[in-house]
Amino acid sequence: MTHRPGFRALDKDLGRIGHAEVAQMHAFRPVWRLGLAVLALVGGLLMVMALSGAAPGMLAIGAGLVVAAWLGVAIGANDVANSLGPAVGAGAIGLLPGLALVAVAGVAGAVLAGGAVSARLAGGIVQLAPLAEGGRAPMMMVAALIGAAVWITLATGIGLPVSTSHSIVGGIAGAGAVALGLSAVAWGTLAIIASVWMVTPVVAGGLAGGLLILLRLKVVEAPDRAGAALLWLPLLVGLMAALFSAYVVVLLDLGPLAACAAAAPTGAAALWLTRRSVLRELARHPRKPSTKSLLRPALVMSVLILGFAHGANDVGNIAGPLSVVLRGQGMSTAIGVVPVLVLAGGGLAIATGTLLFGRRLVHMVGSGITKLNAGRAFCVSLATAVTVLGASALGLPVSTTHVAVGGIFGVGFAREWLDRRRGSRSEALPADETRRRILVRRSHVVTITAAWLVTLPITASLGALACLLVLWVTGV
Template structure:
């Protein structure tokens, strides 16, 4: 007998999928963890040798900084690639190999074109470089922050804790800056704005993903003629998203130097072209289909676009976690006026892409083929909403967690789906038992609590690790 309340389990199922995906993530990225452990041990031995020989600390900081920053990039790529590519591979829009390459290129493009804003924020927006006694102290401080963040990410990932690289590096920089020059060195306004973004972005993603799901559910999925409705609504929707994305990218290209409203011209052209091509593709699907096509087939190309957009957004946001501290180590300055070289952003994006290509295949396969796969409609809404929110945050120079933003989207589509189901099924046989309602509430609270605790614990722990590393390294180097 079919359970009458089955449709009310959607959010709980999606949350359980996230839990399984987190477990799969640990098993898929174990090689990265082993590499991180070796690098951290090597850096420790490097500074032990420095203490014994008295060699130049600046050269040691540069070498160690490259090692730790490179590992962070690999770890970011390996851990987060499934958020971008999993839904598109699961829908059959692209194979894993070409998908990894495509999203990897999008990561590099995002890093090169838009990663400088977050990099500048991390390099000079958390700790005021002018308060430090000398530039060498800034080098040691940022290296200590990298080591503290890397150590916590390694330990937390091994313990299957869903920590964020962005949260880790911000906390570690703040702790190292406090150890180097005291509380007066910290830019409390910058720290507060970042913390506020961490709170606001998951809710913004939930609202946007819920709005997208409402549109697709009412206008397309539940329409009497689903394909005709898809031809009417999906091309303009995806065209608008592509147009806005291209307009945003046009403002970032140095060769064009476009500003609004002129940047809207290439965006409008790209949006119209994509809408036309998608309309033709849907017409071909209609002519080739022997029966009513499912939403999985209809949304293949939109999911692929969302994956590319998510890769670009991820590169724009997370490349700064690598390039920001590395900028201070390689080009120390006490006035914060140093520009982020494109080569450094490209290197940061390349390490993230390399981590995705080398270590992400297994995780993408598990997420796209196993029980962790989301419904294509919900996956499209979540991926697109996450990409847009992360892009906005990156444009403002705010390092946010793409995973936590995505979980906000999961809650948004889950609650909207349940609300729509209640309206369409008012004659449901019986209300849920009190025990069942309590169980589902506990499931949802546990996920909110996990994310909240991971955020609240990560920042103080990485701040403490960054401070301890900084004090030890300042003592060893004598800077």
């Protein structure tokens, strides 16, 4: 069998990511038009309030709910391919069941694990304690939401893929600087968040590469491939299920004994089901079992975990600012505490975007990221999920897409290392091929870096301008 050099696979995988970003731009057009309508509606609300003297607090709630709902739909529509694309492309799960699974997992992640990121965005970027008795805090967060929405709408219109997480962080910082002054902005926290945006793709790359090496050495290149698959794949899926169930129980504050009690039967059930699936595939193709079929249970599990992680991290972009808006009207009292209903509402908004627009996006990405090799897709998905969940536990908003690109790099470099280890590349690459590889990889690194370098100052400026406008109109 001809062995494909790892460097070509990496370049193709990076090309698929690029194809997915282009497809997102086209699939997002209906949401983009909705965004224009939302911005027009919010502008109209501001004008009506200015002319009628309506209560500023009620306007803040109305405008905040409208913009936050649109951002939730945009998040769900944009990022569904990250969670679902590889598994659908590998035939592990159907499109409609996959969309339902991602939507439900996202809501669960938002409610159970979204509080830390939401609290960070609600009170960690701008110190809100001095504003607790005044009316500027709700207006500041409405302005931050508007600034982020304006940038996402404009960027989508010109075909520039940007991160909602990056946008809302910049919007809060800019609006907070105007509402309370530069001293109220937690610059140290901003620096930590920005550095995490660069570190998380590297972490995901290391995890994905390590997992690929494990699969290649223990299963793909094992002397008895069938026996190795029957041993390692059920163990891997069972361990994933056990750890994930224990993590969920810990989030529910039920204690370590309950976590162990949940992990044992869940892991055992996942191990048994995976073993049955592997045995069926080995019975059909005893000489050359399909890697895609062997990894089907693992891919479905990765969809569940990544959907949960996506909801846990991205709901903060909605729930964090919105909780401050509601607190201004006495609907939420404690600073830095996000009500469960707000988390659930944010999760439902994301799920709505997934269900309404996710099918269109996954179809459009059908010839791109969804055709990622099943083994590499599993490694990237699981590494992305673990990295995003870790960031969520620390209360740090990150870009799921950028983390996934880091995973792509990780599996590519791991394949190259494995190729060199087994001596499959006896000839050095031509100089022009080496230069091309460097340029391709550099372009993706530059894209990731530029995304947050450009988005932060632009959304901070837009948030500041929106805050000036809102404060002027409301007279707060």
